[in-house]
Amino acid sequence: MRTTARWAATIGLTAVTVCGPLTGAAVAAPGSAPSSLYAPSALVLTTGHGEGAAATPERAVTLSCAPTASGTHPAAGQACAELRGAGGDPGGLKSGDDVFCTKLYDPVVVTVEGVWQGKRVSYERTFPNACTRDTYGALFAF
Amino acid sequence: MRTTARWAATIGLTAVTVCGPLTGAAVAAPGSAPSSLYAPSALVLTTGHGEGAAATPERAVTLSCAPTASGTHPAAGQACAELRGAGGDPGGLKSGDDVFCTKLYDPVVVTVEGVWQGKRVSYERTFPNACTRDTYGALFAF
Numbered sequence: 001m002r003t004t005a006r007w008a009a010t011i012g013l014t015a016v017t018v019c020g021p022l023t024g025a026a027v028a029a030p031g032s033a034p035s036s037l038y039a040p041s042a043l044v045l046t047t048g049h050g051e052g053a054a055a056t057p058e059r060a061v062t063l064s065c066a067p068t069a070s071g072t073h074p075a076a077g078q079a080c081a082e083l084r085g086a087g088g089d090p091g092g093l094k095s096g097d098d099v100f101c102t103k104l105y106d107p108v109v110v111t112v113e114g115v116w117q118g119k120r121v122s123y124e125r126t127f128p129n130a131c132t133r134d135t136y137g138a139l140f141a142f
Numbered sequence: 143m144r145t146t147a148r149w150a151a152t153i154g155l156t157a158v159t160v161c162g163p164l165t166g167a168a169v170a171a172p173g174s175a176p177s178s179l180y181a182p183s184a185l186v187l188t189t190g191h192g193e194g195a196a197a198t199p200e201r202a203v204t205l206s207c208a209p210t211a212s213g214t215h216p217a218a219g220q221a222c223a224e225l226r227g228a229g230g231d232p233g234g235l236k237s238g239d240d241v242f243c244t245k246l247y248d249p250v251v252v253t254v255e256g257v258w259q260g261k262r263v264s265y266e267r268t269f270p271n272a273c274t275r276d277t278y279g280a281l282f283a284f
Contacts, residue, residue, distance in 0.1 A: 040188070040199060040200070040201055040202035040203075041202070042186045042187075042188075042202035042203055042204045042214060043186055043204070044184045044185055044186040044204065044255060044256035044257070045184075046182070046184075046256070046257055046262075056260065057182060057257045057260065057262065058182070059182055060182035060183070060184035060256060060257040061182075061184055061206075062184045062185070062186065062204035062205070062206045062212075062213055062256075063204070064203075064204045064213070064214045070204075070214065071204055071206070071213070072184060072206045072212065113186060113255040113256065114186035114188070114202060114204075114255065115186070115188055115199045115202035118198065118199065120188075120199065
């Protein structure tokens with residue numbers, strides 16, 4: 001099993017589609033709990049007012065993107081699609097430039113922790129206000 | 143909102159039942175996305191072979207415990223009940239002493255990240271082998 005784990009880490013983001021035959025796991029039915037067939041993608045996201053991770057999380061949602069999009073995130077499917085488009089890096093999301101936001105400084109912090117396709121994710125970003133945060137798409141809008 | 147956040151942090155684990163009237167949030171229907179009525183409880187758990195958080199996560203599941211138990215954790219309801227019994231601290235879970243495990247050293251790491259009733263959770267523990275890990279109940283058995 002340790003060898004399999006090292007192998008999975010080596011091939012990184014492509015692991016999800018090819019791991020199955022090597023791990024010998026049974027094929028999981030869509031919607032069932034993830035088996036080792038899938039490189040895991042499970043995240044928890046928080047947001048709260050303030051600066052840095054010391055801010056009290058006011059909301060927190062779960063997001064799982066394999067085998068299907070699920071979780072308490074209100075737009076799990078779109079959030080997973082955005083993350084896939086950014087290679088699993090929340091920092092890779094782009095702000096929509098067609099939205100006007102006030103310059104009021106009322107900072108909000110977003111954190112993303114967990115695993116994306118077998119690799120650990122630990123992300124934190126402070127936005128000047130909630131409007132600016134929400135221009136980055138569905139992932140942070142919960 | 144910042145005042146509310148500080149207040150929520152002060153009352154800590156009791157926040158979930160009394161926050162609603164003060165935040166003025168609408169009552170969320172059971173099963174819908176968490177609103178600010180609920181102090182958030184959303185976690186992501188990982189397990190993998192090795193020692194310390196550097197171990198590659200082989201499995202990862204989400205677990206949400208408010209308003210209802212949900213997530214890709216295969217026993218979300220029981221896992222939430224165990225966490226409630228331990229005051230949200232995964233380190234407070236006790237090993238069942240009626241299970242015999244080999245002394246083989248093949249370490250596995252469990253991590254729990256996220257938020258429990260509005261407070262951040264960051265937990266990591268290395269067990270000598272998977273059998274020993276599984277004696278701690280449903281939370282780590284995924």
